[in-house]
Amino acid sequence: MEVNRSMQTGKAKIVRMTEDNLDMDALREAGRILRSGGLVAFPTETVYGLGGNALDPEASRKIYAAKGRPSDNPLIVHIADLEHLFPLVREFPEKARRLAERYWPGPLTMIFQKTDLVPYETTGGLDTVAVRFPDNAIAREMIRQGGGYVAAPSANTSGRPSPTLASHVEEDLGSRIDMIIDGGQVNIGLESTIVDFSEGHPVILRPGFLNQEMLENVIGEVTVDPGIMSENIHVRPKAPGMRYKHYAPKADLAIVEGQPEAVFSKIRELTEKRLSEGFRVGIICTEESRDRYTEGDIRCIGSRADDRTIAHHLYEILRDFDADGVDYIYTESFETPRMGQAIMNRLIKAAGHEVIQA
Known part of the structure; x- marks a missing residue:
């Protein structure tokens, strides 16, 4: 790899590219790291993600360890092709299908009952799996090179503000992971909207760029979980960010x-x-x-x-x-x-x- 395209800082190798000019050598290297159980931080349209092989229990354990994240806080599985969803989920409801047609790829995560393909280490011990199809060309190509299934929470130390620049990732995790793909500043800056379909009626568990009105314009009534704006330490989180203190500055x-x-x-x-x-x-x-x-x-x-x-x-x-x-x-x-x-x-x-x- 050319020196002017990448640099070594601490442990993580940093490679730079844009969505319009993918560095396929670097993406293939990222894929090899993921397939061998390593961790790669990468840009999405929402925030930077910390990726590991979603089907490898040990890779998910590494994600939790790198972030200092509670192991019952579920990870989101990122895919790059819609057909990769079906081996993960027991059912794909019609309303979820309609949302996927309208908003995937995009800042939408949906929760379904999982199949045995997805290890409990990835789902935080739950029988459900959260799935997202990101709208970022770098992310999608990295996912394909990595085998098609990448578990990825935000690429920051747990509890800190989520990273919107690669420098934020380097600051928090540069010595704990294998590679950082620097794709510049992200577009949206807040994590994806999470909609739970695992119990039938769609429920928003985390608000995001796609608001309730936008979802209801596609599928009709959508409920908002009352815990979104409250703090209940007694409820086991079904989605990232539901229980623990998040996004906090030092002040x-x-x-x-x-x-x-x-x-x-x-x-x-x-x-x-x-x-x-x-x-x-x-x-x-x-x-x-x-x-x-x-x-x-x-x-x-x-x-x-x-x-x-x-x-x-x-x-x-x-x-x-x-x-x-x-x-x-x-x-x-x-x-x-x-x-x-x-x-x-x-x-x-x-x-x-x-x-x-x-």
Whole structure:
């Protein structure tokens, strides 16, 4: 492999490519690593994933170990061809088929009753399997080269903000995995929507780019699991991110809710107090509210007029605050129409459910 296309940093080999210019030599090497039980981080349209052979129990154990992830938190099996779904699942319901026709490849994960082909090490001990067909040419070719079935949670240390750049992966896992495929910044920035079909009626277990309305336009009524925005430590998670604290920066993060003017005033008050105590304070605002703040490490996350920009920058901003060494972060709340539920789901878990009413 040419030196200018790859580099060795710690343990992980880093290779760079784009969806329009695939490095097939590097992808074949990634496939060999996966087939031999190794781990490869790779870009998808949502976040970077940490891939291992989904049908190899030992590879799944390596994923959990590399991330420091609880072993009852199920992994998502990524496929690159629809026909590869059928050996994994006992049933493919008609409504799931219609969603696949509309949104696969894309940011949608569906849960089904599994076959014996899928080891319990991959499903977190459950009799169900979560499956996704990513909309990223690098990911799909890597999956094919790796044998067609790649288990992949987000490529970060468990509990940290998910990676949207290869540098985030290197920071967290560079010494624990075999290869990182750098495909540039991801498009969406939040994990896939998860819909559970394992008990008949479709239920959203994790909100994402595809919201409830978009799903219902295709298949009719879809239920939202009430645990999405709450914290229940007694329920065994059927999908990634349902129980454990996720996406958290190193600083103490709090969400401030209320009427806009009250929120601005409360964040200014909290910031002034913490600064007077000698702490470093970060503020997450939008283009619409940027001029309401004058003190602290102020970062604009995007525009409320296009909440996809907020989703796109969320994890990156949380990691930027880590790099800045802030002690406290105060963020506005984002109950926006398009992706508000997904954004707030991630923020609430990142904040450990710390919400301040203004």
